[in-house]
Amino acid sequence: MGEATVRPLRADAERSVRAILEAAVRVLAEDPGASMDAIAAAAGVARTTVHRRFANRQALIEALASTAARQLADAVDDGRPDTAPPLVAMHRITANVLQVKGAWAFALELTPEPGSEAAALQQDIDRRCVAVLERARAEGLIDAGADLDWVRRVYYALLGETLRGDADGDPDALAARIVDTLLRGAGPRA
């Protein structure tokens, strides 16, 4: 649910939907108030086509939030958060997220409607993120008394800041900096 998919879309229609969503991420990222027309133009389709696929602006936003959250969930999954050593998982997840930056930028800004699919997915991501942090704490990588929810928020903030300022750059190097900063801060190395 969420997709207005009563019956299977034709190939070209599906292409349009993809183009619109991708363009919307780009355009709305740098101007959250951009018009449907601007989005349509960026997607290379007519405005009416956008309206044909998404009843209104909010429907588009919600679909966008859902796909973004799904992309993020995939990025997390790919890091094998439950089995890989915590440090490895954190690094991989971070690098993955840096590559789907559009999704992250979107998920960070738009607080999804409570009860929406995107909200559920976001909560799921948060949960899994904390789980990784717990495993890291069990290994002594994180202080025993740390507030993991705060740690998670700091982690998100570091990701957000990196995406805003270093949009391009080697994902691995950026991920290393994020994880290092998260675990050790700016203080002197031992």
Place this chain on the structure above:
Amino acid sequence: MGEATVRPLRADAERSVRAILEAAVRVLAEDPGASMDAIAAAAGVARTTVHRRFANRQALIEALASTAARQLADAVDDGRPDTAPPLVAMHRITANVLQVKGAWAFALELTPEPGSEAAALQQDIDRRCVAVLERARAEGLIDAGADLDWVRRVYYALLGETLRGDADGDPDALAARIVDTLLRGAGPRA
């Protein structure tokens, strides 16, 4: 410049300007696309009065950016960034900023027009912020090889995250958490 102040405003007019700016911070913080009417209502004045003081929306935004930047600069100054011990200065500055959160929230979002007064003030704040970090590094509080610009960005991000999530709460405790996280991260305490 920036203020449309050809000649001294009458007392009530100045009051209006203040009310408008304060309301604008509040309103625009939670909806950057809010209408002039909404801002006027929040300020307790008529929409025409807003237009009388600020020619157009952008003029209001710029004036807002300037006053916000000035508030921040004052908050930094009050921390005696050049003379107080770095740790003390960082703590005080942080606590101060947490109290003028409106200004910070605004300065963080709205990238000011290049060349505007706000941009200059913002750069000045950045500069002084890095200066404090340099003093902290000289005292061994920050790793000798650290990229101070990255440290500054992390500091800003921690402030932003705290303001978004813990808008209320003891400024001193929140400041302590920010400084501690910045310098030591989430890792185990020595």
Place this chain on the structure above:
DNA sequence: GCTAACTGCGTCACAACTGTTGCATATTGT
């Protein structure tokens, strides 16, 4: 107390965005 400045209110023209429709044309799937 008088003047100049300020404010609220109503009204106006103008521009931009939204959402919908009808129709001609092009693409897809079978």
Place this chain on the structure above:
DNA sequence: ACAATATGCAACAGTTGTGACGCAGTTAGC
């Protein structure tokens, strides 16, 4: 090739925001 589906284009009404008026009534300052 044919039918179903998609698309672009043009046009429409409706809404919302902007910026500018004039005017009557209020407030500040000398």
